[in-house]
Amino acid sequence: MSECHLGANPATDYLERVLVEARKVEVAEIEALVAAITHAYEQDTTVFIIGNGGSGANASHLCEDLGKGTLTDFETQKRLRVMSLTDNTPYILAWGNDTDFARIFVEQLKNLARPGDLLIAISGSGNSPNVLRAVEYANAHGMSTFGVTGFAGGALRGLAHGCFHVPCLDMGIAEAVHGIYFHYLIDALRARFAEVR
Numbered sequence: 001m002s003e004c005h006l007g008a009n010p011a012t013d014y015l016e017r018v019l020v021e022a023r024k025v026e027v028a029e030i031e032a033l034v035a036a037i038t039h040a041y042e043q044d045t046t047v048f049i050i051g052n053g054g055s056g057a058n059a060s061h062l063c064e065d066l067g068k069g070t071l072t073d074f075e076t077q078k079r080l081r082v083m084s085l086t087d088n089t090p091y092i093l094a095w096g097n098d099t100d101f102a103r104i105f106v107e108q109l110k111n112l113a114r115p116g117d118l119l120i121a122i123s124g125s126g127n128s129p130n131v132l133r134a135v136e137y138a139n140a141h142g143m144s145t146f147g148v149t150g151f152a153g154g155a156l157r158g159l160a161h162g163c164f165h166v167p168c169l170d171m172g173i174a175e176a177v178h179g180i181y182f183h184y185l186i187d188a189l190r191a192r193f194a195e196v197r
Contacts, residue, residue: 029164046081051122056086105134115142126154150174
């Protein structure tokens with residue numbers, strides 16, 4: 001639920017709320033995610049990203065930015081292996097309709113993932129069953145896992161090997177802060193990847 005306190009300028013008030021929440025995060029947590037993705041890049045392993053709703057949209061956006069936005073040379077630079085598991089709609093619907101929506105991500109990992117790969121799991125609540133099931137599978141099969149959460153972090157915060165947590169009780173603002181730091185992530189990785197030839 002939104003904790004909305006509107007003053008004379010609602011847009012300015014909203015922006016201030018976003019900035020207040022953005023300043024509450026532990027910067028070391030986003031730096032740990034930078035390091036985890038850098039490791040995947042150096043080891044040539046795959047980064048998978050998952051999430052539902054707005055977090056699913058953030059997963060798709062982050063995937064696109066990681067794949068293209070980290071490049072400084074489109075022709076010869078080594079590329080990050082990255083895939084959002086939110087984007088194959090027919091496959092997601094087949095698992096959701098024919099079995100259980102909680103299986104939509106884990107079943108894709110069974111087809112695609114290998115030990116050493118990285119799973120980034122985005123969940124504002126930290127309690128989405130399909131996200132938790134995928135993280136459990138990844139943990140049990142030699143993958144690295146990193147949660148991205150809001151609210152109190154839910155079960156995901158303790159389940160994933162690492163976590164970037166935005167301690168905000170407003171889902172929209174938590175997702176907005178995720179987006180802000182995801183763009184920082186891209187800037188940091190672009191600089192790191194430019195050094196690898």
